[in-house]
Amino acid sequence: MFEARFPEALLLKKILEAIKDLVQDANFECTESGITLQAMDNAHVSLVTLLLRGEGFDLYRVDKPESLGINLNSMSKIMRCAANNDTVTVDKLEGADTVRFLFESPNADRMSEFHLKLMDIDSETLEIPESMYHAEIELPSAELRRIVSDLSTMGDSVRISVSKEGVRFTVRGDEGSGSVILRQSTGVDKPEEAIHIVMNEPVEQSFALKYLNLFCKAAPLSARAQIKLSKDAPLLVNFSMNNIGYLAYYLAPKIGDEDIEE
Amino acid sequence: MGIRQLAKLIVDHAPRAYKEQDIRALFGRVIAIDASMCIYQFLVAVRTADAANLTNESGEITSHLSGVFYRTIKLLELGIKPIYVFDGKAPDLKANELAKRRSRREEDEQAAAKAREEGDLELYAKYARRVNKVSAETIDNVKRLLRLMGIPVVEAPSEAEAQCAVLTRAGLAYATASEDMDALTFGTPLLIRNLFAALASGAERKDRKPSEFSLAITLEDLGISMDQFIDICILCGCDYTCTIPKIGPYRALMLVKQHGCIEEVLASLRESNHPIPDDFDYLGARGLFKEPHVKDAADIEPLLEWHAPNEEGLVQFLVQENSFNEQLVRKAVERMTKALRSGVANQSRLDNFFKPKTLPKKHEPERPSSKRSTKRARKT
Known part of the structure; x- marks a missing residue:
């Protein structure tokens, strides 16, 4: 028996929106301490990891660890049937081949339930090394989303460089080029707009904007986003959801020459 | 062809060594392709409605050129970097097998001619598809095409599968793509079958995926x-x-x-x-x-470079000499240049940095009675 009750459907909806365009099918690993998910996109260029702690739920119960293989698109369709402020109960009986979603309105006058078939998903879990990053940036998630979408209009990949000056995002395209620089700011009046930059070593690395755009779909989950990068290592973009958990993305860098040999 | 029923033996007795893989998961990989095998496949598959091969103005067959051209571009668009490996001189021991194939072909040729005379078009199409001669000229044309496209061409001294195995073992390629199972016998660590079938239009709809055979797991599980x-x-x-x-x-x-x-x-x-x-x-x-009889990997390594396509050369060859449509060729070259430039070529894979925690779960063959709905069951 597995059972978890979310106080609001909205959170689960936002989480799904932030994952489903990157990954089609994924296993939700449900253990005593909480729910985790780790999955790569089908080109194996990026990875998404989700943690939802058990204590973040209204109710959380796992008798035996369960791995729920779910098609995220189907789940997202079901979640659309819930009102944003409905409570959502997800449960599965031991040995069952479906998982149940139960939506209840706040004043308990409406209740709906949906059953979703589970799938066997053959996927391998990657070991993510705990590493020191050369640079860490914390900024408003809306700001990150804006930079990524602005630069996407000019080209396919962005060069992120961190130096004493600040963080520079540069794009080069067929029609021209562009760049955005962010500087450290404490946000005296509005701490939520602060930009923190920690640089252990200057670093410069290119990444595909296509993926960064998909990562930014997580912006509604968290007011702040963290970017961590190192030379010749994947980029980490983390959206932390207060005491509930986090949604984090890793993206493999572009390597080698900027242009293919002519 | 290859090793008789080896695929079945592996699937039945070492199921963990076999898996179907989404073609997009090959992103960023270098694949050594057994060229003769794929030319042959294109001659069989790329046909007009009445089972005739595509031809140019002088009546020479061009199905293989069309297949190699368009599907190679598809590979590049998926971020897969192909190396085409061509057969050299067949080993003497293969003479018997080749003679057998020749006589089978002659029988099919006769059967096709007979069916056509009798007006049985369906039967004609069946036999006509089997009759495929891969001449030296056919092969030379494909090599010329690939070179114009900027794709590396490797000429094996003898069997191409054996040369592919050398490249894959040396780590110059991620896998060998061939339909011949003997690539494994020659020691290729990873063999991919149905690579081109998975590229055909509508392959995704039909859930047609490349299959991978791992040599190490085969040996381990067969003991x-x-x-x-x-x-x-x-x-x-x-x-x-x-x-x-x-x-x-x-x-x-x-x-x-x-x-x-x-x-x-x-x-x-x-x-x-x-x-x-x-x-x-x-x-x-x-x-x-x-x-x-193979070349050393070290001798081949310097040849493995992917260059930008020679557009005018391709137009000359495909349009002037082989009656392709110029607009389509130029459009395809544009797609190819874009695929190379938009950086699929230099995007790294995440699994180059993070390694799997545990071995993948034991792959069990899908059973229709399986309690849980599998991907395939859902789509139908």
Whole structure:
């Protein structure tokens, strides 16, 4: 028996929106301490990891660890049937081949339930090394989303460089080029707009904007986003959801020459 | 062709070694492609509605050029970097097999002509598809096309699968793409089948995926050494010698596991008066598999460069000489340039940095009675 009750459907909806365009099918690993998910996109260029702690739920119960293989698109369709402020109960009986979603309105006058078939998903879990990053940036998630979408209009990949000056995002395209620089700011009046930059070593690395755009779909989950990068290592973009958990993305860098040999 | 029923043997007795993989998961990989095999496939598959090959103005077949051109571009768009490896001179031991194929082709040719005379178009199409001659000129044209496209071409001194195995073992390629299972016998660590079938239009809709065979897992799960694997392949039936009557793949596996090698297997068969053909030249075949005539990986490495396509050269060759539509060719070249430039070429893979925590779960063949709905069950 597995059972978890979310106080609001909205959170689960936002989480799904932030994952489903990157990954089609994924296993939700449900253990005593909480729910985790780790999955790569089908080109194996990026990875998404989700943690939802058990204590973040209204109710959380796992008798035996369960791995729920779910098609995220189907789940997202079901979640659309819930009102944003409905409570959502997800449960599965031991040995069952479906998982149940139960939506209840706040004043308990409406209740709906949906059953979703589970799938066997053959996927391998990657070991993510705990590493020191050369640079860490914390900024408003809306700001990150804006930079990524602005630069996407000019080209396919962005060069992120961190130096004493600040963080520079540069794009080069067929029609021209562009760049955005962010500087450290404490946000005296509005701490939520602060930009923190920690640089252990200057670093410069290119990444595909296509993926960064998909990562930014997580912006509604968290007011702040963290970017961590190192030379010749994947980029980490983390959206932390207060005491509930986090949604984090890793993206493999572009390597080698900027242009293919002519 | 290849090794008789080896694929089935692996799927049945070492299921973990076989998996179907989404073609997009090959992103960023270098693949050594057995060129003759894919040219042959294109001659079979790329046809007009009445089963005729595509031809240019002078009536020469161009199906293979069309197939190689468009599907290579598709590979590049998926971020896959192909190396085409061509056969050299066939080993002498293959003469028998080649003669057999020739006579089979002649029969099919006659059957096709007869069906056409009788007006049975369906039957004609069936036989016409089987009649495919891959001439030296056909091959040279494909090489010329690939070079114009900026794709590396490797000319093997003898069997292409053996050369692909060398490249894959040396880490210059991630896998060998061939339909011939003997690529494994030549020691390729990873073999991909159905690569091009998975690229055909509508392949995704039909859920057609490339399949991967892992040599290491095959050996581990069958509980045999590489030498024993080669012996089993020879007993199953390879291109280089005949087989022993009444010994199929499963018996071959059991016998080699029980006795250790072909010599001992033969000794025990003789004891029980099992007939063994006089021309069963397992030593010759074994020699070819273990020490095939190939070039060193180090000599090939400098050739493995992917360049921008030569657009005017391609237009000259495909449009002027082979009656392709110029607009379509230029559009395709544009797609190709874009694929190379938009950086699929230099995007790294995440699994280059993060390694799998545990071995993948044991792959069980899908059963229709499976309680949980599998991906395939859902789509139907």
